[in-house]
Amino acid sequence: MSLSAKEAFKKLPEKLHNFFIKYPPRPFAEYSSKPSTISDPNMNPFLPNKNEETGKWHEPRFSLRRSADLFKMAYKFGIHDLLPPIPHKRFYAEKYYNKNWMRGVLFQKKHKWERELPEKLKEREEAIAKMDEIIAEKRPGYKKQIAKRNNKKVWW
Incomplete structure (x- = not known):
């Protein structure tokens, strides 16, 4: 019908x-x-x-x-x-x-410490890697301790 x-x-x-x-x-x-x-x-x-x-x-x-x-x-x-x-x-x-999504929905602002954390961790790792050099700059007597430590390294 x-x-x-x-x-x-x-x-x-x-x-x-x-x-x-x-x-x-x-x-x-x-x-x-x-x-x-x-x-x-x-x-x-x-x-x-x-x-x-x-x-x-x-x-x-x-x-x-x-x-x-x-x-x-x-x-x-x-x-x-x-x-x-x-x-x-x-x-x-x-x-x-x-x-059109709002910018805050796609990429949230986060807290300041959360935004800066990856940079901070990267800087910290670099500082730990160069630790002996940084200390030797500030304290000239530390070079002797570094040399002593290298001599005591286990070689076997």
């Missing part, structure tokens, strides 16, 4: 039904994807349009909230492709796949 297009159109929610009466779906009318003039027959109701005579911009016929409501309703019925192009259209899965 398939529905005809007119019967299916009558079963749409009232908001969507009234919208499509005022602005016919895409196959019957083509809407611009950029702001245009108010006299343009292809004027998009979701975009601001300019009055050529006065040079002033008119607000979009449908606010972002109302356009989102219309899109969500149309998406529910599978006819969201018939709507005019909607700017800032980021709903459902598209919203999450193209998300």
